[in-house]
Amino acid sequence: MQTPNIHLLTTGGTIAMKRDPASGRVLPALDADALLATVPALADSATISVHPFSNQPSAYMGPPQWYALYNKLQTLLADTNVNGVVISHGTDTLEETAFFLACCLATDKPVVLTGAQRHASEADSDGPRNLLQAVNVAASPMARGRGVLVVINQHIFSARDVQKIHTEQLAGFAAGEAGCLGSIAQQAVYFYQPPQPHKTLPLTHADFPRVDIVAMYGGADGALIDAAVAAGAKGLVIQALGAGNTNTEQYRAIASAIKAGVCVAVSSRVQQGRVGPVYGYQGGGQTLQELGCLMAADLSPQKARIALILGLHNGLSAPAIQALFY
Numbered sequence: 079m080q081t082p083n084i085h086l087l088t089t090g091g092t093i094a095m096k097r098d099p100a101s102g103r104v105l106p107a108l109d110a111d112a113l114l115a116t117v118p119a120l121a122d123s124a125t126i127s128v129h130p131f132s133n134q135p136s137a138y139m140g141p142p143q144w145y146a147l148y149n150k151l152q153t154l155l156a157d158t159n160v161n162g163v164v165i166s167h168g169t170d171t172l173e174e175t176a177f178f179l180a181c182c183l184a185t186d187k188p189v190v191l192t193g194a195q196r197h198a199s200e201a202d203s204d205g206p207r208n209l210l211q212a213v214n215v216a217a218s219p220m221a222r223g224r225g226v227l228v229v230i231n232q233h234i235f236s237a238r239d240v241q242k243i244h245t246e247q248l249a250g251f252a253a254g255e256a257g258c259l260g261s262i263a264q265q266a267v268y269f270y271q272p273p274q275p276h277k278t279l280p281l282t283h284a285d286f287p288r289v290d291i292v293a294m295y296g297g298a299d300g301a302l303i304d305a306a307v308a309a310g311a312k313g314l315v316i317q318a319l320g321a322g323n324t325n326t327e328q329y330r331a332i333a334s335a336i337k338a339g340v341c342v343a344v345s346s347r348v349q350q351g352r353v354g355p356v357y358g359y360q361g362g363g364q365t366l367q368e369l370g371c372l373m374a375a376d377l378s379p380q381k382a383r384i385a386l387i388l389g390l391h392n393g394l395s396a397p398a399i400q401a402l403f404y
């Protein structure tokens with residue numbers, strides 16, 4: 079059997095960081111070749127070509143970097159000899175990059191993101207194992223047609239549902255009620271469900287509208303919502319309470335944001351479950367929906383923001399953006 083051809087696109091993150099002995103700081107250290115060299119066993123699984131994209135913390139990723147990554151992936155995936163792509167990435171915003179790409183990359187080939195919770199100078203860093211497992215998934219014919227995947231700690235997640243749930247533990251990612259799509263054991267890849275069809279949105283240009291996330295909390299007022307509108311936000315995601323609730327002060331600020339033409343989506347600070355028009359007191363989800371707010375289903379605020387950015391980027395109507403959240 080022919081060895082699969084996998085492209086490894088390196089972006090940085092803890093997987094490529096080490097503690098600098100002089101300063102004691104954990105900093106980017108491994109370039110793409112050095113990262114590849116941390117896993118000699120990769121050569122048994124695939125023929126790998128490395129593509130350095132960046133070497134930075136994932137906190138430095140955002141729409142311009144996601145767009146550049148998307149363009150790079152379009153080129154790599156067009157190569158008919160390539161079986162799949164692995165992207166090494168910091169874990170802090172890994173789910174955002176994965177979701178952005180999942181929303182717009184139209185490909186049947188596996189695109190798999192991975193990272194590490196422990197940096198490369200820790201004796202028990204999880205980076206090499208995660209990288210090996212990500213390559214095994216990208217090389218697996220069973221991973222085709224499943225969109226963008228995330229592989230961490232022997233689990234395979236969909237980009238839509240995965241979330242970082244622990245700051246340090248190796249089992250730092252989960253997918254809430256949706257659960258994981260599959261797992262890896264002794265290098266063998268298992269999926270628990272058949273691939274689900276999903277739609278993608280084209281990226282037509284490099285401009286992405288400003289969309290801010292504003293949190294609701296006990297005693298919050300509308301000042302940050304007003305500030306986001308004044309800063310030029312075209313969209314806002316409210317990180318609401320519970321099933322999508324705010325208070326009177328935020329309700330009033332949201333009403334004036336909508337009047338000013340800003341598209342407002344409601345998400346929740348609670349990690350699992352959906353938002354909806356449940357409560358009818360002023361600021362409750364029902365009253366926010368009556369104002370014209372969209373309900374971001376079970377998407378986290380950071381993913382609802384990406385869906386909103388892409389919906390506005392494509393000039394979609396409010397109902398079409400609402401449909402994107404599902």
Ligand SMILES: NC(=O)C[C@H](N)C(=O)O
Pocket residue numbers: 090091092093134135136137167168169170171193194195196
């Ligand atoms: N574990 C990690 O990769 C965290 C790191 N700060 C990053 O996201 O770049």
